[in-house]
Amino acid sequence: MGIHENLLGGPAPTHLPDESEPRELLASGSTAAEVAAKFPTSSLAWALLADEAYERGSVVESYAYARTGYHRGLDALRRSGWKGHGPVPWEHEPNRGFLRALHALARAAGAIGEQAEYERCSTFLRDSSETAAATLG
Numbered sequence: 646m647g648i649h650e651n652l653l654g655g656p657a658p659t660h661l662p663d664e665s666e667p668r669e670l671l672a673s674g675s676t677a678a679e680v681a682a683k684f685p686t687s688s689l690a691w692a693l694l695a696d697e698a699y700e701r702g703s704v705v706e707s708y709a710y711a712r713t714g715y716h717r718g719l720d721a722l723r724r725s726g727w728k729g730h731g732p733v734p735w736e737h738e739p740n741r742g743f744l745r746a747l748h749a750l751a752r753a754a755g756a757i758g759e760q761a762e763y764e765r766c767s768t769f770l771r772d773s774s775e776t777a778a779a780t781l782g
Contacts, residue, residue: 656731661721661739664689688718689742695749704756711749715766718743735777744770744777 667680667687677693684690691714698707722733722743733740751766771778 656728658732658734658737659722659725659727659740660734660737661718661725661743663739664742686717686721687742688714688721688746690714691717692742692745692749695746695753699749699753699756704753707749708753708757711746711753714742714746715750718746730772733773733777735774735780740774741777744774745781747773748777748781 664684664687667684667690670680670683671677671689671693677690677697680687681690681694691710695707695711695714698704698710727733733744735741735744747766747770751763751770754760754766755763767778770781
């Protein structure tokens, strides 16, 4: 059995590469908007923008930010060998931007009455990482 094979026969967990520059900029006080403008592929920056918009009641704006972060994350997952399903562990910090964007998309979809997308994204989050689903609510 290969080192990366799941004992249950499912796909191996996907671990996104670290994007240290966006993370360091955010940690040093740069705004999510500044980081998204400089690093538009950063799912974390878009997820944070989605959270900020949602918290101020701008649900449609949150939905748009979350969708951008989600799609940027899907691109990164595919580049990392993800085949459309399988674990994306929360425990691997670089995965958190995508998982946060997916959560934000589900939340915003639910808030605007997009029930099918809410359910799809919520299921996708749980299937990707039970820890993320529990942590993000």
